[in-house]
Amino acid sequence: MRAGQLSDAQLSRLAPVLASLRLLVFDFDGVFTDNMVTVFEDGREAVRCWRGDGIGLRRLEAVGVQSLILSTETNPVVSERAAKLKIRCIQACGDKLVVMRSEVDSAGLDMSVVGYVGNDINDADCLKAVALPIVVADACDEVLGLARLRTRSPGGKGAVREVCDLVFNARRAGGDRGA
Amino acid sequence: MRAGQLSDAQLSRLAPVLASLRLLVFDFDGVFTDNMVTVFEDGREAVRCWRGDGIGLRRLEAVGVQSLILSTETNPVVSERAAKLKIRCIQACGDKLVVMRSEVDSAGLDMSVVGYVGNDINDADCLKAVALPIVVADACDEVLGLARLRTRSPGGKGAVREVCDLVFNARRAGGDRGA
Amino acid sequence: MRAGQLSDAQLSRLAPVLASLRLLVFDFDGVFTDNMVTVFEDGREAVRCWRGDGIGLRRLEAVGVQSLILSTETNPVVSERAAKLKIRCIQACGDKLVVMRSEVDSAGLDMSVVGYVGNDINDADCLKAVALPIVVADACDEVLGLARLRTRSPGGKGAVREVCDLVFNARRAGGDRGA
Amino acid sequence: MRAGQLSDAQLSRLAPVLASLRLLVFDFDGVFTDNMVTVFEDGREAVRCWRGDGIGLRRLEAVGVQSLILSTETNPVVSERAAKLKIRCIQACGDKLVVMRSEVDSAGLDMSVVGYVGNDINDADCLKAVALPIVVADACDEVLGLARLRTRSPGGKGAVREVCDLVFNARRAGGDRGA
Numbered sequence: 001m002r003a004g005q006l007s008d009a010q011l012s013r014l015a016p017v018l019a020s021l022r023l024l025v026f027d028f029d030g031v032f033t034d035n036m037v038t039v040f041e042d043g044r045e046a047v048r049c050w051r052g053d054g055i056g057l058r059r060l061e062a063v064g065v066q067s068l069i070l071s072t073e074t075n076p077v078v079s080e081r082a083a084k085l086k087i088r089c090i091q092a093c094g095d096k097l098v099v100m101r102s103e104v105d106s107a108g109l110d111m112s113v114v115g116y117v118g119n120d121i122n123d124a125d126c127l128k129a130v131a132l133p134i135v136v137a138d139a140c141d142e143v144l145g146l147a148r149l150r151t152r153s154p155g156g157k158g159a160v161r162e163v164c165d166l167v168f169n170a171r172r173a174g175g176d177r178g179a
Numbered sequence: 180m181r182a183g184q185l186s187d188a189q190l191s192r193l194a195p196v197l198a199s200l201r202l203l204v205f206d207f208d209g210v211f212t213d214n215m216v217t218v219f220e221d222g223r224e225a226v227r228c229w230r231g232d233g234i235g236l237r238r239l240e241a242v243g244v245q246s247l248i249l250s251t252e253t254n255p256v257v258s259e260r261a262a263k264l265k266i267r268c269i270q271a272c273g274d275k276l277v278v279m280r281s282e283v284d285s286a287g288l289d290m291s292v293v294g295y296v297g298n299d300i301n302d303a304d305c306l307k308a309v310a311l312p313i314v315v316a317d318a319c320d321e322v323l324g325l326a327r328l329r330t331r332s333p334g335g336k337g338a339v340r341e342v343c344d345l346v347f348n349a350r351r352a353g354g355d356r357g358a
Numbered sequence: 359m360r361a362g363q364l365s366d367a368q369l370s371r372l373a374p375v376l377a378s379l380r381l382l383v384f385d386f387d388g389v390f391t392d393n394m395v396t397v398f399e400d401g402r403e404a405v406r407c408w409r410g411d412g413i414g415l416r417r418l419e420a421v422g423v424q425s426l427i428l429s430t431e432t433n434p435v436v437s438e439r440a441a442k443l444k445i446r447c448i449q450a451c452g453d454k455l456v457v458m459r460s461e462v463d464s465a466g467l468d469m470s471v472v473g474y475v476g477n478d479i480n481d482a483d484c485l486k487a488v489a490l491p492i493v494v495a496d497a498c499d500e501v502l503g504l505a506r507l508r509t510r511s512p513g514g515k516g517a518v519r520e521v522c523d524l525v526f527n528a529r530r531a532g533g534d535r536g537a
Numbered sequence: 538m539r540a541g542q543l544s545d546a547q548l549s550r551l552a553p554v555l556a557s558l559r560l561l562v563f564d565f566d567g568v569f570t571d572n573m574v575t576v577f578e579d580g581r582e583a584v585r586c587w588r589g590d591g592i593g594l595r596r597l598e599a600v601g602v603q604s605l606i607l608s609t610e611t612n613p614v615v616s617e618r619a620a621k622l623k624i625r626c627i628q629a630c631g632d633k634l635v636v637m638r639s640e641v642d643s644a645g646l647d648m649s650v651v652g653y654v655g656n657d658i659n660d661a662d663c664l665k666a667v668a669l670p671i672v673v674a675d676a677c678d679e680v681l682g683l684a685r686l687r688t689r690s691p692g693g694k695g696a697v698r699e700v701c702d703l704v705f706n707a708r709r710a711g712g713d714r715g716a
Contacts, residue, residue: 035408051212231572255578401617
């Protein structure tokens, strides 16, 4: 367990907020990926993602939690991965917080039922705005202090699945509180 | 040695069941691969596999053990890898257990001589059905308890080869029991 | 912390030189990348870089520090990555030190305000010439002794970002000394 | 230091044989690569190699040591990588030992001045035949016992460079013995 990661006891104290979530918002690079990018000779790019994330996202749906990817840049790999995972994505978010607020409003929700998963300083404003700010195990130092939950898995290697499973299990156990 | 992995003493107690196997069924992602997928800008995918697996599968054949890949999804990378390894694969298995039972029947075998190697919850039913349920070192927590054997190597980095070598060595040592 | 890496106390003693830098010169392979190269069947190549480097380089600009990539070989992946990061790159540097001296002169600077980040023996002359010689965590043994600073992050996995952040924070804290 | 790896004292006892080498023969997969293969949807493959190997091979040449890649299979990535590194390669070696013997004879050498670097059981015969059998840090268990030297770096992540540097340094220190 890395510094800043939660013990099982601390995780169980987070169960109520995990169970109350209705929307999980994810950064893409460093969360769905290992924060690396493969660069080809013609400038095209590729990223590496985790096969297990799909199962996690389907479980979220099954317990009534929506999910959304927000990305600062525009990159075809994000839309392709989002399409494969059947999850909405919004790219070219100059200000992620503005976009997230608008999405939360449109869904008729408020920030008390939103979680955000990030890894770098361009996630800071969103992390500060939500009920459950989450960072991946290998997030950059500057955002560690903003998180209530730090995953045990690194980005791109199980972090998304881990968050989905935590929410899924909390909602199943405490569905009467969260629904 | 990770929690749940077997000591040499425990491995040697598994020798009889290892030696009796006639069919090894493998999940693909997370077993033949490191459970990551490379996503390109046009949506095509690639996976990373272990060069040493081919030697292991040829050894299995040499001691009379068949092998088979079952995959829930359909993906050209699975058929390409299976073709290169000269091993049968069946994709688009909505229900892996049904497909596995049918394969076992067709081969004139029963579950007492079948091993299954998986890494995630969609492998759970198959793991429960076979004589020797095996998970890779980095399998997800929910299936660890279903396995009698957890490899020391992670998926895509020697796990398949390790299983093949264990069966190969057990059958060579105790061929009279297993054949 | 690896042998040769600096403690926080040692880092703080480096603050004045970090704050005085006006130009950071980077080797490419092993610094912007993990020092591996993907080789395709047709001989084309690809490399893996760190998504977080862009944020670091923008921060450098914001505190008035220029950056430059020097590469011994010529490879399209270097120019593509440099273009994406909006940072100058000079390739085919038979003698990196000659090219670096010429660049420093053209910019009206001298070596007392230059840092160099490298990982292998073809970086040795440049490391010896600058005010702040830096190597990545996984630099080869022969150049470790030439560095005043060894990053905690390996090449391609945060090393560039870490250097940028160190310079950024030192210049912000001690801007009156460095500007 | 892993089990089976040599201490500095043991390495220095190997100095005479390192200094006497005139030919280094390398397996490709798992030695020049991390033993993984990237599989694309159309069946094409790619491998990942270490950028630092080129510097090591040029150093070998500088002290009069030839190098050669022997590969059991035929794969375009091997010829492409060998061409880039300017090192001979022979593929489709059904029996590597026969090919190696023929190469050693043609060069007017004998096995007492040959080193072989491998990682798997199809390297066993060659490892047994040469004066200095070498395995990479992550070689498979079955060949560890055949090696007089096990590198500290894994295959594809510095192992080739490490061997080259050991030979280079030993020959420079003891050139009068080796030449």
